Amino acid sequence: MTCTGETLLDTNKNYAQQLKDALKLRHEPVAVKLIREGEEFPACCSRPEAQMSHCQAVFAAKNGACLAMAAEDESCHVGSSALGMAETPEKVASGEFHAKIGMHDTPEAAAKMIAERKVIPYKVIGEAVCPLAKADFVPDTVEIVDIPERIYWVVPLETAERGGRVSFSTSPFQCACEDITVIPIVTGAPNISIGCFGNYSYRIVDPILFYTNVCGNVTERYERSRIDTQLKSEIQTKLQPAFARISAKGVRYSELPGHTPEITEELNNLLSDLWGKERGIAVVSFGMNSVTADEEDEKMIKELQKNAAFADPTRLAAYAGVAQADAMKMAASNTSAGPMMAFMGMNAAQQAGGGLNVNSLFAQGQAMQQQQAAQQPVQQPAMKAPSAAANTWTCSCGATVSGNFCPECGTKKPEAPAGWTCSCGAVNQGKFCTNCGTKKPAGVPQYKCDKCGWVPEDPKNPPKFCPDCGDPFGDEDIVQ
Numbered sequence: 001m002t003c004t005g006e007t008l009l010d011t012n013k014n015y016a017q018q019l020k021d022a023l024k025l026r027h028e029p030v031a032v033k034l035i036r037e038g039e040e041f042p043a044c045c046s047r048p049e050a051q052m053s054h055c056q057a058v059f060a061a062k063n064g065a066c067l068a069m070a071a072e073d074e075s076c077h078v079g080s081s082a083l084g085m086a087e088t089p090e091k092v093a094s095g096e097f098h099a100k101i102g103m104h105d106t107p108e109a110a111a112k113m114i115a116e117r118k119v120i121p122y123k124v125i126g127e128a129v130c131p132l133a134k135a136d137f138v139p140d141t142v143e144i145v146d147i148p149e150r151i152y153w154v155v156p157l158e159t160a161e162r163g164g165r166v167s168f169s170t171s172p173f174q175c176a177c178e179d180i181t182v183i184p185i186v187t188g189a190p191n192i193s194i195g196c197f198g199n200y201s202y203r204i205v206d207p208i209l210f211y212t213n214v215c216g217n218v219t220e221r222y223e224r225s226r227i228d229t230q231l232k233s234e235i236q237t238k239l240q241p242a243f244a245r246i247s248a249k250g251v252r253y254s255e256l257p258g259h260t261p262e263i264t265e266e267l268n269n270l271l272s273d274l275w276g277k278e279r280g281i282a283v284v285s286f287g288m289n290s291v292t293a294d295e296e297d298e299k300m301i302k303e304l305q306k307n308a309a310f311a312d313p314t315r316l317a318a319y320a321g322v323a324q325a326d327a328m329k330m331a332a333s334n335t336s337a338g339p340m341m342a343f344m345g346m347n348a349a350q351q352a353g354g355g356l357n358v359n360s361l362f363a364q365g366q367a368m369q370q371q372q373a374a375q376q377p378v379q380q381p382a383m384k385a386p387s388a389a390a391n392t393w394t395c396s397c398g399a400t401v402s403g404n405f406c407p408e409c410g411t412k413k414p415e416a417p418a419g420w421t422c423s424c425g426a427v428n429q430g431k432f433c434t435n436c437g438t439k440k441p442a443g444v445p446q447y448k449c450d451k452c453g454w455v456p457e458d459p460k461n462p463p464k465f466c467p468d469c470g471d472p473f474g475d476e477d478i479v480q
């Protein structure tokens with residue numbers, strides 16, 4: 001609905017600006033309207049020059065494009081079937097298509113992903129995709145593409161009035177068509193999908209194969225624009241399994257931009273049959289944008305950290321004391337009005353601080369520390385420390401040292417050999433002595449993390465949790 005005297009376009013402009021201000025968006029919110037049979041495409045949108053997928057249309061719209069996408073303009077049949085423009089392809093419905101990509105162990109698992117999709121309950125002949133600020137129509141959904149720090153604020157906006165929790169639905173595929181278009185339209189609730197974006201380059205490695213299978217029947221000049229859209233669609237399909245293989249090596253999602261050579265290698269492995277053997281082309285490089293906060297967010301994060309630190313009265317007292325001292329210096333340096341005014345300025349600065357009394361704040365901090373100390377459980381008496389002589393060691397330079405580093409040459413204290421000591425004097429880690437064959441005595445278990453393989457410095461005395469993966473140590477970590 002529009003306000004009195006306000007056009008639909010004006011209303012959408014206002015909504016777009018409110019979203020950008022509230023979420024601090026870097027791009028335009030995108031309006032998407034599914035066109036039913038008998039409806040006309042909005043006047044603000046025009047047909048694309050070449051086929052493109054729904055996700056490509058959304059990315060183009062966030063940068064200003066206004067697109068009228070008919071069903072025949074959709075290059076991704078999986079996406080167009082989710083949007084209600086076409087029947088689900090047989091190999092997609094059976095799971096065969098996605099199972100070959102490598103993200104599912106079996107076609108049955110992939111088929112279940114497709115079967116559980118939300119479905120548009122009416123026939124769709126196309127879609128209008130454009131920035132919300134340029135939309136002269138009522139959109140079915142408004143879509144936002146941005147970094148996680150921005151998208152997070154959708155949750156507080158959704159729960160500010162009604163409270164509760166927010167649930168999201170996603171899958172390894174169809175993040176734009178299904179997750180942020182179909183699901184919000186069908187359920188009436190916001191949804192979030194995780195994705196990434198970047199760029200890639202490719203080159204022709206087999207010109208004869210490329211000519212034979214790609215452009216051999218073209219009489220005029222062959223432009224790369226004829227195949228770029230198809231290549232983009234195919235490489236997007238292979239990105240998720242490529243990321244899965246990289247993440248299987250222990251790489252976190254935030255570290256992906258630092259592993260682009262490995263991503264390039266995995267993409268070439270996944271695309272070898274389709275690109276290399278059929279078209280004679282290969283991926284040369286792959287780049288993706290890192291997930292970082294911009295300057296404005298960095299300032300906000302630092303401000304929040306500072307405010308959290310000031311919850312400690314002693315820290316606030318120290319900050320207030322420095323601020324008052326600086327104010328007194330500035331007041332004392334103002335001698336243009338005469339010594340008396342400078343002296344009065346110092347007194348005024350000393351009383352400034354918005355009611356903050358430094359001594360009182362320090363007293364509050366000490367009282368809190370004493371209260372926290374009183375609430376802590378009583379510690380058991382410490383065991384008697386060994387004598388200093390028992391902890392000394394002789395460095396290779398000849399010096400006798402009691403610490404961890406030699407004060408003469410800086411050599412680090414040798415680490416004690418890990419394992420169990422046999423009666424013959426050999427230190428072992430297995431079940432039998434490597435020197436004399438004696439079996440390891442009972443009651444001397446050694447530990448090794450069964451999740452990541454980390455071995456404690458002293459295998460007989462592991463920490464409570466593995467420092468590499470966080471898995472708690474237990475009987476399952478005992479090396480048998």
